Amino acid sequence: MNNRILPYIQVLVPLLLQVAFFQYATLFQGWWYIGFHLLGLLLIPLQRAAGWVLIISGFIGMVVDLATFEGGLFMSSALFMGLFVPLINRILAPREGYEITDQPTMASMGMQWFVARTWLLLALHHLWMFTWEASRWDLVLIAWGKALTSATLTTALFVLVMLLVQSRRKQR
Amino acid sequence: MRNLWNLIAQYHVALLFIVLQGVALSWFVSSHGYPRGKWVKRTMEWQGAWNQTRSQWLRLGDLDQLNQELLAENASLRAELFALENGNNRTQIGSAEVIRSTWTQAANFFVLNKGLKDGIAVGQGVLQGSYAAGKIIEVSESFALGLPLVNQEIEWSARINAAGPVGRLKWDGHAIDRATLLDIPINAQFSPGDAVLTSGFQGYFPPGMVMGHVAEEPAEFDGQFLSVPVVLAADFRSIRYVEISNMEDRNELDAMSSHLNQEAP
Numbered sequence: 001m002n003n004r005i006l007p008y009i010q011v012l013v014p015l016l017l018q019v020a021f022f023q024y025a026t027l028f029q030g031w032w033y034i035g036f037h038l039l040g041l042l043l044i045p046l047q048r049a050a051g052w053v054l055i056i057s058g059f060i061g062m063v064v065d066l067a068t069f070e071g072g073l074f075m076s077s078a079l080f081m082g083l084f085v086p087l088i089n090r091i092l093a094p095r096e097g098y099e100i101t102d103q104p105t106m107a108s109m110g111m112q113w114f115v116a117r118t119w120l121l122l123a124l125h126h127l128w129m130f131t132w133e134a135s136r137w138d139l140v141l142i143a144w145g146k147a148l149t150s151a152t153l154t155t156a157l158f159v160l161v162m163l164l165v166q167s168r169r170k171q172r
Numbered sequence: 173m174r175n176l177w178n179l180i181a182q183y184h185v186a187l188l189f190i191v192l193q194g195v196a197l198s199w200f201v202s203s204h205g206y207p208r209g210k211w212v213k214r215t216m217e218w219q220g221a222w223n224q225t226r227s228q229w230l231r232l233g234d235l236d237q238l239n240q241e242l243l244a245e246n247a248s249l250r251a252e253l254f255a256l257e258n259g260n261n262r263t264q265i266g267s268a269e270v271i272r273s274t275w276t277q278a279a280n281f282f283v284l285n286k287g288l289k290d291g292i293a294v295g296q297g298v299l300q301g302s303y304a305a306g307k308i309i310e311v312s313e314s315f316a317l318g319l320p321l322v323n324q325e326i327e328w329s330a331r332i333n334a335a336g337p338v339g340r341l342k343w344d345g346h347a348i349d350r351a352t353l354l355d356i357p358i359n360a361q362f363s364p365g366d367a368v369l370t371s372g373f374q375g376y377f378p379p380g381m382v383m384g385h386v387a388e389e390p391a392e393f394d395g396q397f398l399s400v401p402v403v404l405a406a407d408f409r410s411i412r413y414v415e416i417s418n419m420e421d422r423n424e425l426d427a428m429s430s431h432l433n434q435e436a437p
Contacts, residue, residue: 050185051184051185051188054185054188054189054192055188055192058192058196061196062196065199070200071199071200071202071203071204072195072196072197072198072199072200072201072203073196073200073204075192075195075196075199076193076196076197076200079189079192079193079196080193083185083189086185132197132200135204
């Protein structure tokens with residue numbers, strides 16, 4: 001596939017899947033929320049400027065909000081996550097820094113890097129989102145529990161998805 | 173201007189985040205019942221607290237003006253009261269504010285914020301509320317200098333009760349709220365708590381203004397007269413707003429007594 005189009009597809013496909021299929025997927029009585037559109041956010045190229053990451057995050061969140069009538073909650077959470085993408089990238093950067101060809105995928109950066117980055121960013125996203133959704137101090141501990149559980153299970157899901165996608169690419 | 177652009181360029185990510193997050197959260201708060209209710213409630217609390225604080229500040233600002241108006245009204249009502257009680261309207265009462273005052277010296281004084289242009293004249297009496305407090309001794313265009321009862325260099329004509337004996341009230345320079353009524357005959361009938369009133373003889377005050385009351389301590393006998401300890405009514409430590417009594421026929425009376433070349437006790 002054309003390398004210039006691939007980043008857009010990587011963002012748009014998870015977004016479409018979230019809107020079409022996963023928007024009502026809340027499993028285990030709310031303890032696992034699948035935010036599939038966040039995979040697209042995680043796959044934004046490492047070299048993308050922080051401002052662009054924010055704008056793309058806001059756009060992705062806004063589309064999900066419009067589709068689910070959640071009124072700003074996903075946009076706000078995606079923006080919060082997008083703010084931390086450059087920081088987490090910097091923290092997890094290899095000693096010699098990123099190569100120009102490095103991609104935020106398991107194939108490019110390894111499973112450990114991918115899992116750590118995915119879990120940290122998803123945890124930040126979910127903590128922000130569930131806290132706002134709870135909006136009450138007496139519910140906030142349960143909300144944080146759900147956020148961390150969802151982040152862990154969604155990280156596992158994304159690892160599986162990446163393994164599947166990568167294996168297909170390898171076959172190709 | 174260039175510095176501003178540099179600043180914006182340096183922090184553009186943070187600014188972009190704040191703007192977009194503001195949009196998202198506004199959208200969220202306006203579309204969710206519970207956060208909207210919480211937000212409205214919080215906003216109302218803040219607005220209420222701010223309005224209350226603002227109102228208190230405004231009231232404090234108006235307090236001085238209000239005090240002046242009340243003082244003027246008090247003075248006017250007191251003058252009417254005198255006229256009704258004494259059957260004449262020869263005493264005019266005005267108002268003023270004490271802008272400088274001492275109470276720790278032997279020769280204490282005070283300065284008022286009104287002078288000749290306000291109708292203040294030498295010899296007028298100064299009241300704190302309904303209590304005699306001093307007299308005017310010097311007047312400039314805008315200010316007046318006065319001596320309080322607590323001044324060792326001056327004596328005041330006073331009597332015990334409305335029809336009691338007249339004596340000289342003098343401050344001994346010690347306690348700010350104590351004075352002594354001198355030259356009271358030994359056969360005078362009085363008891364602690366009896367009012368010590370202005371006699372009206374000096375022309376500073378109309379007769380019957382409260383100066384203090386007879387103290388609990390026993391009167392001293394000097395061989396001829398009694399020296400009666402008096403608790404002063406006016407509070408010279410907190411004196412601020414005062415009234416000025418102007419007896420219209422004072423000059424005429426002074427002129428008559430000057431022929432005899434003697435001062436009233």
